[in-house]
Amino acid sequence: MEVLTKKRFAKLVEEKIKDKPMPYIDAVCDVCHDRELDTADIGNLISPILKEKIKAEAVELNMMKGGASLPI
Numbered sequence: 001m002e003v004l005t006k007k008r009f010a011k012l013v014e015e016k017i018k019d020k021p022m023p024y025i026d027a028v029c030d031v032c033h034d035r036e037l038d039t040a041d042i043g044n045l046i047s048p049i050l051k052e053k054i055k056a057e058a059v060e061l062n063m064m065k066g067g068a069s070l071p072i
Contacts, residue, residue, distance in 0.1 A: 006045055025054055025057065
């Protein structure tokens with residue numbers, strides 16, 4: 001099995017979403033499950049871009065507080 005980098009992990013997550021549309025957090029969990037990784041141990045594999053996508057999704061789903069936004 002190859003060594004996972006932030007770039008490779010993000011690519012696996014994006015591929016998972018492309019194959020089967022799902023929230024980013026679910027895709028991260030699926031990749032962890034597929035690779036037999038503990039989600040508690042992957043903090044260093046989450047790239048800043050992936051982190052922002054997960055955060056934006058969580059704010060949109062009211063799972064966390066975000067900045068004020070106007071409804072469009």
